[in-house]
Amino acid sequence: MKSLAVIVVAVLCSNAATARADSFDAAENSAPGGLTQFLQTQNISGTVRANYFNSSKRLDDDTDFLGATAQIKVLPELTGSIDGKVEARFTNPSPGDSGHTQGRLLEGYVTAHFEKADLRIGKQIVAWGRADGINPTDNLTPRDYVVLLPFDDDQRFGTTALKLDTYLSSEHTLTVFATPFFEPSKVALPAGSIKTRPAQTLSNSELGLKLNKVGGDSDWSISYFRGFSLLPDARVIIGSSAVGPGLEFHYDRISVLGADFARNYGRFGFRGELAYVDTADDAGADPGVKNPYLFWIIGVDRSFFENLNINLQFFQRRVRRYHNPENITDSAERAVAIQNQITSGQLGRISNGISFRAGNKWFNDTLEAEIFAVVNVTWHDNFIRPLLTYAFSDHWKGTLGVELYRGAAQTQFGNLKSNRGGFAELRYGL
Numbered sequence: 567m568k569s570l571a572v573i574v575v576a577v578l579c580s581n582a583a584t585a586r587a588d589s590f591d592a593a594e595n596s597a598p599g600g601l602t603q604f605l606q607t608q609n610i611s612g613t614v615r616a617n618y619f620n621s622s623k624r625l626d627d628d629t630d631f632l633g634a635t636a637q638i639k640v641l642p643e644l645t646g647s648i649d650g651k652v653e654a655r656f657t658n659p660s661p662g663d664s665g666h667t668q669g670r671l672l673e674g675y676v677t678a679h680f681e682k683a684d685l686r687i688g689k690q691i692v693a694w695g696r697a698d699g700i701n702p703t704d705n706l707t708p709r710d711y712v713v714l715l716p717f718d719d720d721q722r723f724g725t726t727a728l729k730l731d732t733y734l735s736s737e738h739t740l741t742v743f744a745t746p747f748f749e750p751s752k753v754a755l756p757a758g759s760i761k762t763r764p765a766q767t768l769s770n771s772e773l774g775l776k777l778n779k780v781g782g783d784s785d786w787s788i789s790y791f792r793g794f795s796l797l798p799d800a801r802v803i804i805g806s807s808a809v810g811p812g813l814e815f816h817y818d819r820i821s822v823l824g825a826d827f828a829r830n831y832g833r834f835g836f837r838g839e840l841a842y843v844d845t846a847d848d849a850g851a852d853p854g855v856k857n858p859y860l861f862w863i864i865g866v867d868r869s870f871f872e873n874l875n876i877n878l879q880f881f882q883r884r885v886r887r888y889h890n891p892e893n894i895t896d897s898a899e900r901a902v903a904i905q906n907q908i909t910s911g912q913l914g915r916i917s918n919g920i921s922f923r924a925g926n927k928w929f930n931d932t933l934e935a936e937i938f939a940v941v942n943v944t945w946h947d948n949f950i951r952p953l954l955t956y957a958f959s960d961h962w963k964g965t966l967g968v969e970l971y972r973g974a975a976q977t978q979f980g981n982l983k984s985n986r987g988g989f990a991e992l993r994y995g996l
Contacts, residue, residue: 616633634657650677683732686729744771748817758813790822799909932960937950951967
């Protein structure tokens with residue numbers, strides 16, 4: 567009944583907003599010196615969002631979250647050659663119901679522009695990779711996998727770092743990324759577990775190098791990254807509590823050699839991405855550390871009619887020196903080793919999968935539908951997320967969607983069955 571009540575309230579609010587949106591927008595835009603015009607001249611934008619999620623994204627059975635989110639972005643121009651960005655988000659997953667508002671600085675940096683280079687210093691999001699939704703080379707800045715917001719970009723937040731882009735020619739850019747401030751992705755961890763992060767010292771600094779080519783017949787890049795894994799591995803700690811062994815989640819060194827490409831032929835687009843990841847367990851003998859692996863993806867997309875786009879990709883992960891965790895005699899260590907392999911996608915020596923995305927727009931691009939799916943062919947588990955978005959006006963937008971996880975319990979997506987459910991959002995954007 568609680569779910570039904572929340573949905574009814576959301577629908578009623580959506581209908582009321584729709585009825586008032588056009589008149590509200592017209593009044594706001596017609597007013598001399600209106601708020602929207604003022605914010606645009608000051609390079610300020612933002613959104614206010616009401617969200618409903620049927621399920622949490624944590625290791626629990628909690629349901630029915632009706633939350634509120636406010637996000638603001640400022641793009642200050644300090645001088646003719648220095649500008650910056652500040653973007654912050656304030657979220658309360660359950661206002662009025664013992665919920666606590668949390669603030670997060672997503673990005674906050676200053677950029678100095680030179681004749682043939684840009685230097686950016688501060689908290690920033692750096693996303694690498696040209697594949698669609700699955701990016702083996704995207705290892706620099708983290709994601710929040712438990713945030714109750716509907717879009718992939720909502721998961722991203724920045725790391726305090728230095729990034730230097732040097733323009734070698736009109737098509738070639740050399741990027742240097744460096745930081746001593748490792749920031750891991752946010753994931754749900756079991757209650758009572760211990761999380762250890764690398765000390766923020768110069769000896770633990772991360773370094774990324776990328777040669778990127780954009781323009782001409784094709785785009786491509788080659789890259790190198792040495793830093794820490796954004797996702798943790800678990801290790802059993804004997805005698806950590808009176809009730810038995812505990813869990814320590816830790817982040818180990820990785821080195822990544824990567825490459826990607828994209829090229830169009832008429833209405834067909836081809837893209838691919840590859841990364842070889844060397845880990846701290848080169849021998850593959852430690853069940854508490856990821857094995858070295860090769861991860862690659864290749865795909866094609868095509869546009870049909872006016873707005874229909876379809877993307878299909880094939881991906882494969884090849885694990886070096888794979889060891890079957892079922893051979894571990896200790897039951898606690900065996901269970902942890904299996905969970906590590908599920909989290910890292912290393913359930914077998916070779917794993918194959920496909921991803922699919924289809925999207926279309928109607929009614930002057932006010933109605934948009936998309937479906938995104940990932941299928942681990944080798945292990946028979948999958949993830950499907952359909953989305954439907956409608957723009958009521960220039961400022962108001964509504965979204966409905968479902969996240970479905972299916973498969974055996976000891977698979978990547980089957981392990982997340984408790985998090986499947988529907989969600990809705992009503993957004994006002996400035």
